[in-house]
Amino acid sequence: EAEVAQSPRYKITEKSQAVAFWCDPISGHATLYWYRQILGQGPELLVQFQDESVVDDSQLPKDRFSAERLKGVDSTLKIQPAELGDSAMYLCASSFRGNNSPLHFGNGTRLTVT
Amino acid sequence: AQSVAQPEDQVNVAEGNPLTVKCTYSVSGNPYLFWYVQYPNRGLQFLLKYITGDNLVKGSYGFEAEFNKSQTSFHLKKPSALVSDSALYFCAVTGGYQKVTFGIGTKLQVIP
Numbered sequence: 001e002a003e004v005a006q007s008p009r010y011k012i013t014e015k016s017q018a019v020a021f022w023c024d025p026i027s028g029h030a031t032l033y034w035y036r037q038i039l040g041q042g043p044e045l046l047v048q049f050q051d052e053s054v055v056d057d058s059q060l061p062k063d064r065f066s067a068e069r070l071k072g073v074d075s076t077l078k079i080q081p082a083e084l085g086d087s088a089m090y091l092c093a094s095s096f097r098g099n100n101s102p103l104h105f106g107n108g109t110r111l112t113v114t
Numbered sequence: 115a116q117s118v119a120q121p122e123d124q125v126n127v128a129e130g131n132p133l134t135v136k137c138t139y140s141v142s143g144n145p146y147l148f149w150y151v152q153y154p155n156r157g158l159q160f161l162l163k164y165i166t167g168d169n170l171v172k173g174s175y176g177f178e179a180e181f182n183k184s185q186t187s188f189h190l191k192k193p194s195a196l197v198s199d200s201a202l203y204f205c206a207v208t209g210g211y212q213k214v215t216f217g218i219g220t221k222l223q224v225i226p
Contacts, residue, residue: 004157042118042204042216043158056213091157099208100146100165105157 006092006106014114018080021109025074025094033103034067034077035091043091049075050098082113116141118207118217126223127195135190135220137205141212147188148206149179152219158204164188175199195224 005024013019025032030051035043046065048056052072060067064083069075079086091108095101117140127133139145146165150158162173169181179190190203205217 006157040218042206042218044216045213048213093157099212099214102148102160102163103150103158103214104160105150107155107157110155 004092004094004104004106006109008109009107010110010112012112012114013082015084016081018078019082019111020079021077021090021092021111023075023077023092023106025092026104029094029096029104030072031095031098031101032069032075033093033095034075035093037089037091037108039088046077079111082111084113087111087113116207116209116212116215118205118215120203120205120217120220122220124221124223126225128225129197130194133190133192133195133199133222133224135203135205135222137188137190137217138186139188139205139207140186141207141209143209145186145188146208147179147181148214149173149177149188149190150204150206150216152202152204161190161203195222197224197226200224 007022032049034046037043046060047067049069052069067077089108089110093103093105095103119138148163149161152158161177162171164171164181172178177192181188202219204219206214208214
């Protein structure tokens with residue numbers, strides 16, 4: 001079964017440093033999501049793409065976070081500068097056709113900011 | 115604004131017994147409801163969904179869920195729990211064109 005690929009699996013960085021995460025969705029999935037999951041909580045949407053266009057980034061802290069999906073396939077999420085409160089699991093997901101379709105998640109990147 | 119409530123932080127059940135994980139929701143318009151399962155240090159895996167039609171939805175690994183419009187609930191059920199079912203379960207809702215909202219999760223512990 002096709003999977004959503006994410007890298008790295010784990011990342012430790014010092015505060016004020018830059019960090020980047022990569023995601024490759026399931027082939028043919030037009031919608032791509034980045035979620036942040038803090039321990040003990042449900043996933044919180046950071047940004048949603050439809051093909052290469054952002055359709056929802058209302059919860060993305062735009063002063064430090066950026067996301068792109070230049071060719072409408074894979075995507076990168078960047079944090080610069082990282083803060084202690086950014087420590088969390090960052091999950092990428094894709095779906096065939098928007099929010100009515102099941103989301104397929106990658107295994108996430110566990111970020112620790114020291 | 116849409117929301118999901120999972121009132122139990124943890125559910126404990128003996129192996130072989132039926133299990134229920136509760137979920138209630140609030141959304142404008144017709145709801146699209148989902149259940150996902152998460153194992154430690156892994157992403158979420160889709161279990162089942164309700165879009166329209168029969169109120170009892172069957173999904174993966176023997177799980178099912180019952181949609182109740184009057185009670186705005188979508189409880190997850192399984193007739194006979196397995197130790198391997200122990201995991202974190204998330205209910206999620208969308209009104210269709212809105213973003214998907216997840217609950218805070220319920221930890222299921224199946225006791226041998």
